[in-house]
Amino acid sequence: MSGLPPYATTGQRIWYYTFRVICGLIFFFLIAPILVIIPLSFNAEDFFTFTPAMLSLDPDGYSLKHYRDFFTNRDWQQSLWNSVTIAPMATLLSVGFGTLAAIGLSQPHVPFxxxxxxILISPMIVPLIISAAGMFFFYSRVGLQGTYWGVVLAHAALGIPFVIITVTATLVGFDRSLTRASASLGADPVTTFFKVQMPLILPGVISGGLFAFITSFDEVVVVLFVGSAGQKTLPWQMFTGLREQISPTILAVATILVAISIVLLATIEILRRRSERLRGMSPS
Amino acid sequence: MSVDGPVLAADGTPLKRSLAKALRREKFRAFMLVAPLLVFILITFVAPIADMLFRSVENSIVRDTIPRTVQALRTWDPEASELPPEATFSAFYTDMVFAEERKQHTRLGTRLNYEKTGISSLFRKSGRRVGRFDTDEYAKAFADLNAAWEDTATFEGLVGNAALPETASAYATWRAVILEDDKDPASEAPWDVVYNALYRDLMQAQSVELTDAMLAEAQAAVATWEPVSISEALIDVDEDWADPEVWKTIQTYAASYTPGYFLNSADLQLTPDGIESRPENERIYITLFQRTLFMSLVITFSTILLGYPVAWLLANLPARHANVLLILVLLPFWTSLLVRTSSWKVLLQQQGVINDLLVWIGLIDDAGRLVMINNQTGTIIAMTHILLPFMILPLYSVMKTIPPSYLRAAKSLGATNWTAFWRVYFPNSVPGIGAGSILVFILAIGYYITPELVGGTQGVFISNRIAYHISSSLNWGLAAALGTVLLAAVLLLYYAYDKVVGIDNVKLGG
Known part of the structure; x- marks a missing residue:
C-alpha cells in the first residue's frame, strides 16, 4: 500500500484513508500511555491527572519536586542502588555462560x-510466577533465599535465553572458514576466539547482554519471592508504591526508566544494523 | 600399502576410524562449551521447578510430627469402632507433648486444617493443655515405689528391652528433645509422658515374666493403680476429639505423598470415603482457571484484532517509513512493565486522565465516571497493551515474506479486494497469527503483576492465587499444585509453539 494509484476509485480512497486512521489510532494506543506519564511526572501537585494549571501551560503548574523526592528519599535511593548492583552481575553471568554455550550450540555436531x-530457552517460556515459586522453595532449602547471590543467580537464569537467542542468531551468518584460516596461520584456539570470532559476534553478544540487563533491571516477580527487604529493587519499590501508598514519585521514576529504555533501544538498533552490515547483509 | 586394504590416514590408522575419532572429539568439544551453562541452568532453574513438582505431592509432615499416632491408626477400622482405642489416644498424647515442645503441632494443625476446618484451633488448644494431664500421678507413683525411677540412668538401662517398646521410644524422643534444648539428659527428670508409656508397657506385659527385680516390682504394682484415661482427658480439652471425623482425617492424610493438593486445585477433596467435591463456598479454583483461560483468550483475540492491521501496514510500507513506525512498537516492548502498568493505573482510575477527558468532552457527567480499573476491563485493557508488541512482531516477520505480487495476481484474475485478501493474503499470514497467538497466550495465562495491580478481585488470574498461597496463607503445597497445573498447560502450548514456529526461530525485536 505504498501510495494510491491514480486510477483508484472513491471507495478505495475512502478505505485507504480509513485504514490509515485506524492504524494511527492503534499506534496511539501503543505509545500514548507511555508518553502521557512524562508531563504528569512534572506535576506540581500530588495528583495523577492534569491540573488546570498544567493545561493552561502555567509554569507554576509544573515542578521537579517528584524528581527531587526520588533523589533524596532513602527508600528510592536504596532500591536504585540494589538494582544497579544486581542487574550488571546477573548480566555478566548470563553473557559469560550464554556466549560460550551459543558458540558450542552453533557447532555442526552437538549431541541432543x-x-x-x-532446556536453555525454558526460563523465557515458563511463567514468571512459577519460576518464582520454584526458586522460592528451592532457594530457601539451600539458604540462598533472601540473599544478594540468590537474586543474582535467579536473574541470570532468566536472562540466559535472550543471550542464547541473540548470539545464536549472529552465529548463523558466521563464516567458519575464518577460524580455519586463522588456525592455519598458526593461531591457537584462544587467540582465534578473541581476535577473529569475538569481534564479529560482538554486536550479538552486546545486544544479548542488553536484553539480559533489562530483564533483570525490570524484573519484579522473582525478586519479590527470592529477595528479602535487603534486595528491594527499583521495580519492587514501584510495585509496593502502586499497591499501597500510591505516590507521584512513581511517575518520575517511570519517566527516568522510559529514558533508559529509549537509550537501550537505540543501542540495540544500531548494533543490529552494524552486525548485518558486517555480515554483508543490507540493513532493511 | 595394499591396494584392496582399508584406506589409511597419514599416521597409519584406517581413515574411517580416524574420522570417527575426529568427529567424537568435535562433539565432545562442542558439548564442553555448552556444559557449564547446562549445569548452571539445571541448578538455578530446573532444580527449583523440580522442587515445586515434588512439593505438590509431598506430605511427610503428618508422619514426621505424630509418628506414633500414624502407626497406631494404621490398624484402626473406622467402620468397626466409633473411636480409636485408648492406645491410639495415648500414642497421640505422647506425640503431641513432644510436638508441642518442638513447636511443630501448630504447623501440623494448619496443614490438616486445609482438609478439615477446625483442626488448626483444635491442635493449638490441645497443645496448650497436654502438659497438664493427670499422668503426673504415674510419675509420682513410680517415684514412691522406687526412687531409682526418678533417675535417667534407669531408663537408659531399659532401652532395648523388648517388653517395653513404648517406653524405649518415648524415652529416646524425650532425650533428643532435651539435647536439642542444649540440656543434659542425665540431670533432668523424665517427663510424665515417659511414665505414661512405662505404665502402659507394664500393663501390657502383665503376663510376661520379667527378670529384672525392679521391673517385676513395678509390674506387680501398676495393676493396682487407678488408670488415667488419656482419651477422657483429650475429650475434656475439646470434645472434637470424640468426633471420629477428626481421626479419619488424620488417618487419610497419614501417607508421605498425597494427591490432596491436586484434588484441591480441582475443587475436590480426599475424604475418608473417597474423592468428593468441596463445599460450595470453597469451590474457587475451577472458576479461577476458567477465568484465566477466558481472559487470556480475550486478550489474545484483542491483540490479533489490533496487531493485524498494524503489522500489515508495517510490512507493506517502504522500509524507511516502516523502520520509523517499528520504533513505536519496540518502545513499549522495551519499556519497563511497571511503567506501563502504572501509566494504565493513572489513565484508567476514576479521577484519572481518561475519565477527566470524557467529562470535559461531555460524554459522561461527573457523577457517572466510568469504573475501568480494579475489574476485568482494567486487566484486559492493560494486558492487551502490554502484550500487543508480542503479536505485532511475529506477524510482521511473516507478512514481510508474503510477496505483494500474490495480491496483484489475484486481483488481475478478477478477485475483489476482499476476496484477494481473504483467499490469498490471509491464509499466507496464518503462521504469523499462530505464532503470535501462542506466544501471547502463554505469556497471558502466567501473568501476575498487571492483574495484581489493576485487576481488583474480579480481574485476577490463577497466578495471583499462587502468590497468595506462597506469601499470605502459607499453603505451599497447594501453591505448588496450582503451579504444576499451570506449568503443564504452558508446556503443552510451548510444545505446540515449537511445532508451529520452532524454538530456533524465536526472534527478538524485529
Missing part, C-alpha cells in the same frame, strides 16, 4: 541439540 536448546 534440540533437547538442550529447549
Amino acid at each position: 541439540r534440540r533437547a538442550i536448546m529447549a
